[in-house]
């Protein structure tokens with residue numbers, strides 16, 4: 001199993017947000033989480049990534065059988081966890097190239113691989129940037145600074161592509177994207193699909209799932225998975241709205 | 255004051271053989287010092303200056319012209335330009351400047367030959383400057399002829415490796431002729447941890463249309479005090495760019511007074527202060543807009559760790575005649591510890607009415623969201639922290655043109671704030 005979350009409770013500033021969440025992801029699977037605003041989707045993503053503003057009060061989460069809670073954020077990334085942020089952060093003064101170089105070599109060092117030299121890194125970045133429609137010159141700019149919403153999402157996809165993670169969480173990777181960009185981003189994701197690699201796709205829109213086709217869809221309501229199903233569940237939600245799930249909350253969990 | 259008797263003692267052996275007129279100036283300056291005594295925290299511009307520890311020190315002066323050690327000649331800094339002037343323990347040991355249009359004298363020669371520059375060179379605006387006048391031994395007097403365009407920088411290198419508590423009172427005098435273009439690098443380095451005191455005075459005149467980039471790098475020891483008084487006159491159409499890097503030293507206090515005295519003169523200051531342990535770094539900048547249509551910019555950044563303390567005053571005085579002034583300043587500080595602090599004070603005094611003045615100051619700690627973002631991509635905490643610190647300083651360090659100097663500064667930043675390596 002890639003990811004195993006059991007009875008996870010997490011709170012922020014003493015306020016419980018996740019209230020007993022269960023989720024298992026096997027290699028090669030694509031899971032989708034939908035749910036109303038404020039239900040805890042991003043919280044789950046941040047807790048998995050190791051953001052220390054969130055306190056885990058109960059339950060467990062393991063990544064490739066390792067206890068995630070015991071790992072620093074960079075260790076999780078090095079082990080192969082990747083979160084594409086809903087709001088990618090701007091870092092003035094650090095160029096995209098510097099950032100990618102540091103990240104790739106940190107991950108390689110952790111995995112006991114040799115550092116890549118400047119030439120190899122450049123050609124890697126060039127190739128992957130082209131795939132997500134980012135010009136090489138844009139990599140010389142500060143990380144995310146002054147980039148449009150859609151460009152920031154494509155930057156996230158570039159980072160994902162060069163780091164080659166094993167579990168990828170996409171937090172509303174489709175928000176703010178125009179139709180072409182949506183295609184670019186979902187192509188980037190689909191290129192990454194292998195029998196070993198798993199995805200957790202957080203979205204509000206069924207439309208994304210036409211491009212990135214999930215194996216499972218879960219509905220998160222008030223910090224818990226209220227309903228799970230196949231990809232048709234997303235279509236059904238589109239029709240009936242979340243109120244329908246909330247009525248049956250608890251009954252269809254897991 | 256405690257330095258008084260020593261000063262008098264130093265003075266009498268120092269001025270032997272000097273011209274009568276110079277001796278008179280020195281005695282006058284020393285009298286001013288003894289009358290006034292050290293400044294106190296009650297004075298506005300010394301409000302935050304740590305004076306207690308400094309004033310209880312006893313510094314002698316190194317009067318031995320041959321006390322320079324020789325192992326410093328192969329210093330890598332001396333390779334960045336042929337045109338370097340090298341001082342060790344306050345004494346000049348090398349003057350390598352040999353370019354057309356540049357004349358370098360030393361105060362030592364001037365003293366011996368009794369050629370006294372105009373009296374204005376000795377206007378005593380404060381006690382440190384007065385003491386410098388009384389006790390100065392050596393220091394370059396650089397004269398760049400009109401329209402001289404230098405390709406390589408002139409490096410003024412001050413190295414300190416003397417054992418025992420000594421003071422040095424260097425005076426740097428720089429005159430850039432009309433239309434000349436010069437890059438001047440001034441560096442103070444200490445090679446030991448002994449207590450020492452540098453009391454420098456720097457006077458620069460930029461004649462009409464002159465352009466000067468002036469880079470100051472201070473890297474002194476944990477027991478070293480540096481007080482500095484700088485006066486710059488920027489004349490019509492001249493351009494003075496001042497880069498300041500405070501990399502280390504127990505205490506540094508600069509009072510820098512820049513006067514934009516001719517129309518369309520421009521000055522910009524980029525300063526980076528790095529504080530650690532209980533260091534204090536103080537930059538008191540004052541820009542006087544005297545003539546109209548002049549522009550000035552101050553970009554000052556500070557990074558303070560441990561119990562260090564930064565003081566920045568960005569004073570802009572816009573005189574009655576200085577219409578169409580455009581002045582701006584920005585000060586940003588990064589505090590890496592709960593015990594580090596900064597006092598930042600923009601001060602605007604505006605007597606003209608057609609004026610554009612902007613200022614902004616922020617002080618904060620390391621951005622946790624940025625740190626998390628870097629770590630979420632696999633970068634270990636200490637490295638992520640270092641990247642962010644570097645990024646904060648980068649805007650200032652990027653102003654340096656010479657790759658050697660820029661690398662040096664970047665490495666100093668990394669070394670200073672390396673933080674804890676993971677266990």
Ligand SMILES: Nc1ncnc2c1ncn2[C@@H]1O[C@H](COP(=O)(O)OP(=O)(O)OP(=O)(O)O)[C@@H](O)[C@H]1O
Pocket residue numbers: 012013017035036037038039040041042043044053086
């Ligand atoms: N750092 C924080 N400080 C305070 N409250 C927080 C913090 N992070 C999340 N919350 C709160 O936790 C709840 C869940 O937020 P979360 O961002 O996980 O929702 P979401 O499901 O991702 O919503 P959306 O669909 O709008 O992105 C919200 O009520 C939010 O206000």
Ligand SMILES: [Mg+2]
Pocket residue numbers: 041042043086171172
């Ligand atoms: Mg969210």
